[in-house]
Amino acid sequence: MNAVDIILAKRAGQSLSNEQIGYMVQGYTAGSIPDYQISAWLMAICWQGMTAAETAALTMAMVASGDHLDLRLATGLPFVGDKHSTGGVGDKTTLVVAPAVAAAGVPIGKMSGRGLGFSGGTIDKLESIPGFNVNLDREQFIAAVKNVGLVITAQSASLAPADGKLYALRDVTGTVESLPLIAASIMSKKIAAGASGVVLDVKHGRGAFMKTLAAARALAETMVTLGGQVGLPVRAVLSSMDQPLGLAIGNALEVGEAIATLRGGGPADLWAEALALGRELLLMAGVASDAADADARLNQARDSGAAFDMLRRMVINQGGDVRVIDDPALLPTAPIQMPLPAPAVGYVAALDAETLGRASVALGAGRTVKGAAIDFRVGFVLHKKVGDAIATGEPLLTIHAARDAAARDIAPQLLAAYEFSATPPLPLPLTNGVVR
Amino acid sequence: MNAVDIILAKRAGQSLSNEQIGYMVQGYTAGSIPDYQISAWLMAICWQGMTAAETAALTMAMVASGDHLDLRLATGLPFVGDKHSTGGVGDKTTLVVAPAVAAAGVPIGKMSGRGLGFSGGTIDKLESIPGFNVNLDREQFIAAVKNVGLVITAQSASLAPADGKLYALRDVTGTVESLPLIAASIMSKKIAAGASGVVLDVKHGRGAFMKTLAAARALAETMVTLGGQVGLPVRAVLSSMDQPLGLAIGNALEVGEAIATLRGGGPADLWAEALALGRELLLMAGVASDAADADARLNQARDSGAAFDMLRRMVINQGGDVRVIDDPALLPTAPIQMPLPAPAVGYVAALDAETLGRASVALGAGRTVKGAAIDFRVGFVLHKKVGDAIATGEPLLTIHAARDAAARDIAPQLLAAYEFSATPPLPLPLTNGVVR
Numbered sequence: 001m002n003a004v005d006i007i008l009a010k011r012a013g014q015s016l017s018n019e020q021i022g023y024m025v026q027g028y029t030a031g032s033i034p035d036y037q038i039s040a041w042l043m044a045i046c047w048q049g050m051t052a053a054e055t056a057a058l059t060m061a062m063v064a065s066g067d068h069l070d071l072r073l074a075t076g077l078p079f080v081g082d083k084h085s086t087g088g089v090g091d092k093t094t095l096v097v098a099p100a101v102a103a104a105g106v107p108i109g110k111m112s113g114r115g116l117g118f119s120g121g122t123i124d125k126l127e128s129i130p131g132f133n134v135n136l137d138r139e140q141f142i143a144a145v146k147n148v149g150l151v152i153t154a155q156s157a158s159l160a161p162a163d164g165k166l167y168a169l170r171d172v173t174g175t176v177e178s179l180p181l182i183a184a185s186i187m188s189k190k191i192a193a194g195a196s197g198v199v200l201d202v203k204h205g206r207g208a209f210m211k212t213l214a215a216a217r218a219l220a221e222t223m224v225t226l227g228g229q230v231g232l233p234v235r236a237v238l239s240s241m242d243q244p245l246g247l248a249i250g251n252a253l254e255v256g257e258a259i260a261t262l263r264g265g266g267p268a269d270l271w272a273e274a275l276a277l278g279r280e281l282l283l284m285a286g287v288a289s290d291a292a293d294a295d296a297r298l299n300q301a302r303d304s305g306a307a308f309d310m311l312r313r314m315v316i317n318q319g320g321d322v323r324v325i326d327d328p329a330l331l332p333t334a335p336i337q338m339p340l341p342a343p344a345v346g347y348v349a350a351l352d353a354e355t356l357g358r359a360s361v362a363l364g365a366g367r368t369v370k371g372a373a374i375d376f377r378v379g380f381v382l383h384k385k386v387g388d389a390i391a392t393g394e395p396l397l398t399i400h401a402a403r404d405a406a407a408r409d410i411a412p413q414l415l416a417a418y419e420f421s422a423t424p425p426l427p428l429p430l431t432n433g434v435v436r
Numbered sequence: 437m438n439a440v441d442i443i444l445a446k447r448a449g450q451s452l453s454n455e456q457i458g459y460m461v462q463g464y465t466a467g468s469i470p471d472y473q474i475s476a477w478l479m480a481i482c483w484q485g486m487t488a489a490e491t492a493a494l495t496m497a498m499v500a501s502g503d504h505l506d507l508r509l510a511t512g513l514p515f516v517g518d519k520h521s522t523g524g525v526g527d528k529t530t531l532v533v534a535p536a537v538a539a540a541g542v543p544i545g546k547m548s549g550r551g552l553g554f555s556g557g558t559i560d561k562l563e564s565i566p567g568f569n570v571n572l573d574r575e576q577f578i579a580a581v582k583n584v585g586l587v588i589t590a591q592s593a594s595l596a597p598a599d600g601k602l603y604a605l606r607d608v609t610g611t612v613e614s615l616p617l618i619a620a621s622i623m624s625k626k627i628a629a630g631a632s633g634v635v636l637d638v639k640h641g642r643g644a645f646m647k648t649l650a651a652a653r654a655l656a657e658t659m660v661t662l663g664g665q666v667g668l669p670v671r672a673v674l675s676s677m678d679q680p681l682g683l684a685i686g687n688a689l690e691v692g693e694a695i696a697t698l699r700g701g702g703p704a705d706l707w708a709e710a711l712a713l714g715r716e717l718l719l720m721a722g723v724a725s726d727a728a729d730a731d732a733r734l735n736q737a738r739d740s741g742a743a744f745d746m747l748r749r750m751v752i753n754q755g756g757d758v759r760v761i762d763d764p765a766l767l768p769t770a771p772i773q774m775p776l777p778a779p780a781v782g783y784v785a786a787l788d789a790e791t792l793g794r795a796s797v798a799l800g801a802g803r804t805v806k807g808a809a810i811d812f813r814v815g816f817v818l819h820k821k822v823g824d825a826i827a828t829g830e831p832l833l834t835i836h837a838a839r840d841a842a843a844r845d846i847a848p849q850l851l852a853a854y855e856f857s858a859t860p861p862l863p864l865p866l867t868n869g870v871v872r
Contacts, residue, residue, distance in 0.1 A: 036609055043480055047447075
């Protein structure tokens with residue numbers, strides 16, 4: 001077996017065996033196969049694709065490259081759930097759905113990522129809570145699942161290290177976009193993290209990695225099939241990311257919005273999205289008998305205060321300052337809050353989530369280079385979303401910025417994200433089905 | 437401009453600009469773009485192809501990476517010819533056509549390669565002449581064109597160095613097979629070597645890199661178009677390499693066969709191939725008025741002894757022992773010469789050139805690793821080729837080997853190269869047209 005023959009087989013459109021795929025992944029992780037051979041192989045995969053069996057083999061080879069948890073065995077619990085989003089703008093869903101599901105009786109052990117490109121990351125959001133520790137070790141992670149029922153920590157470098165190395169190479173060789181590579185990357189981390197079942201939020205639209213519903217559906221189907229092949233139950237909700245989810249964009253602003261939502265306030269679309277994801281976990285865990293029962297249990301968890309209390313317990317367990325959860329006004333707050341007046345009357349016809357995401361990064365809410373510091377305070381709070389009527393001079397949104405000049409500089413970019421119409425536009429769907 | 441965007445543009449099927457292609461080639465040559473990005477780019481080129489304009493830009497970027505000769509300016513001669521073969525088994529054509537053309541009035545300044553895989557290389561063959569110097573510097577090369585009219589030297593490392601670096605990377609990343617990359621590699625070296633016109637011998641069939649006539653024609657057309665775009669007249673002869681050319685395979689054996697052919701003996705197909713190539717150079721140079729005139733001049737150069745004398749003069753000029761040219765019995769000779777008897781009677785139906793080429797490498801006539809020593813003495817002399825009748829026990833060929841055991845060990849592999857039939861097969865064509 002040698003790397004060149006394996007590259008040639010893939011470029012010729014052949015299916016690779018488990019042994020061939022394992023040889024490449026192990027060789028790359030060990031350093032015996034150089035990156036220039038792997039990058040040519042990755043491009044050949046982008047070209048010729050991979051069968052479901054090859055994708056499963058790639059995924060399991062990446063899992064085998066590092067440590068591997070089994071949360072059911074480690075905790076003695078009957079079912080531990082996990083959730084993953086392919087990334088969006090204003091996507092603070094984890095902070096709502098995870099406490100609600102945990103409060104409804106399905107423990108959640110989740111590893112999350114940081115912001116990537118124009119989309120935010122749950123770990124960054126949680127770090128806007130002073131003292132919150134996102135770097136739990138294996139034992140702390142397992143203990144939190146068992147004792148609290150809810151834990152969200154940063155991805156452990158010891159799980160699926162091949163994925164990290166491959167992703168870094170894909171990022172600089174134009175090989176990120178590939179269904180089997182994306183699916184294997186996501187699923188290898190989920191499998192290694194050891195949950196009993198995973199709900200995926202596969203987003204599509206302007207503010208998502210997948211621009212079309214068809215592409216999102218293909219990725220969702222690939223991952224659900226993959227889960228079936230490797231024995232991990234997976235369900236994927238297809239959700240729209242043409243406009244941002246909820247109203248807040250920016251780390252502390254989004255934590256505040258999640259708290260409000262768990263307390264029964266907050267934007268309706270955010271809670272609806274949390275229900276769409278949470279019900280699948282309750283059904284997979286066997287805690288709910290059907291969708292209506294699941295929704296009732298999740299609404300009850302919110303209305304009783306149990307979901308909010310679960311968030312408090314997680315924050316306390318991970319060393320965060322729980323006073324900011326009880327009083328979100330104590331969260332880091334930007335000194336400048338500048339409304340952006342509407343330049344027209346009529347209706348909001350479109351609201352480009354990617355443009356808003358990029359603007360939030362420009363303002364300091366995200367990173368343009370890995371490892372850079374971010375400003376938890378900054379971002380936007382939307383007042384008008386698609387379908388909303390606008391009267392003369394009404395504010396479209398409020399800019400939260402560190403400096404007056406930064407707020408003024410970003411305004412034209414924000415205005416460019418809005419399109420207006422004289423008549424009400426068709427409503428945007430929130431979700432477009434579930435792949436089971 | 438950055439490498440990832442250029443890789444992404446090519447993988448999306450876009451045409452790259454001259455500037456983008458130059459950026460990649462210059463960056464790779466200078467070491468500022470890493471090999472893992474170049475290998476992904478090369479695989480994307482294998483996938484999406486390149487337009488004629490892109491192929492020309494790639495070629496000229498490789499030429500621009502090093503020194504560049506102009507033999508017409510450097511020598512004051514009106515036309516200096518060059519010849520290149522895509523490689524075959526028993527292909528000693530250069531050693532025949534180059535002296536004949538030079539003797540007919542078209543000086544030849546040629547840089548050649550060493551054996552690659554199962555195909556031999558002219559430089560290896562010439563080194564079987566004791567003392568022959570294949571490492572001429574720029575001034576020696578130019579002086580030989582001017583004063584002798586014929587020179588064959590090894591490829592200078594200072595010409596098109598980007599091609600050497602790219603070829604080495606392609607070799608280990610499964611990206612050798614690609615029309616634009618092959619065409620640019622060949623043509624960049626030809627352009628940098630500075631001839632006024634080039635005849636290409638584009639081989640197809642079992643013993644060639646291109647297995648089909650269609651693939652060979654596509655490569656020929658790509659290179660002829662490329663020559664037109666960069667101002668270098670190019671003609672390509674499409675020749676068959678299903679069976680070996682001539683009768684001798686092996687370095688000294690092939691030199692001996694070339695000498696015999698220049699003296700009016702030798703196999704008919706070898707001289708016919710030399711005429712097919714040589715006439716195009718005479719026509720390009722304006723030395724012959726039409727094909728019949730060109731053939732008459734080449735036959736005259738052979739029959740008068742002028743072509744043979746030209747070979748002698750080149751050997752003397754490059755320090756070789758001319759006594760072996762005058763008496764080829766003095767060439768290095770293998771101690772073992774073992775006939776291979778026919779296992780059947782009837783006709784030779786097929787004779788797999790690649791199998792014979794690989795057997796000659798196994799016997800020591802070629803290399804399995806770069807830089808290894810080769811045995812100039814060993815190889816095969818065919819007695820029966822496609823269409824020949826065979827009586828009981830007649831030898832198919834004679835094995836020239838260093839040891840008795842080596843000859844015996846290789847015999848089964850050689851027998852496997854032959855196919856037999858009870859009735860005469862259709863004759864194989866020698867050439868299949870010319871692309872001008």
